[in-house]
Amino acid sequence: MRDRHNPYDHEPTDAEWVKSPFSADDNGSCVVIARFDNGDVWVGDDKNPSRPHLAFDQAEWTAFIQAIEARDPRFTA
Template sequence: MKISNGVAATDLSDVTWTKSRYSGAQGNCVELARLADGAVAVRNSRDPRGPALVFTPAEMTALFAGVRDGEFDHIVD
């Protein structure tokens, strides 16, 4: 199966989804899953059957580095 952005999360039934321990009980979180080819799928926990976006490891590394450095703090302030 070719994995691309906007894939239905239900098509990724063989992966393990992980969410942050900082997530609230209200479903206000995103979940990530590592795919067999090393890519990372991201979905909204409120819609686990909805679409999942798929990113390369390099894209996720860049995102996590920016998050750690506070580059996106202004988005949720």
């Protein structure tokens, strides 16, 4: 049995954190994303960087984005 890949297994300095273009500086909804060379993605909160981030492997992130693009009501406002 293969060990499951751990998307948390990265150094934070190995990726460039970018702010979502849909986040506004003045309303407290700041989301940042870090992408790694292997496709893993971290999601964080730039107004509270000490807060734990969420980590997704490439398949999980793709599934999440596809649900949003399909306007699945469970993932959209």
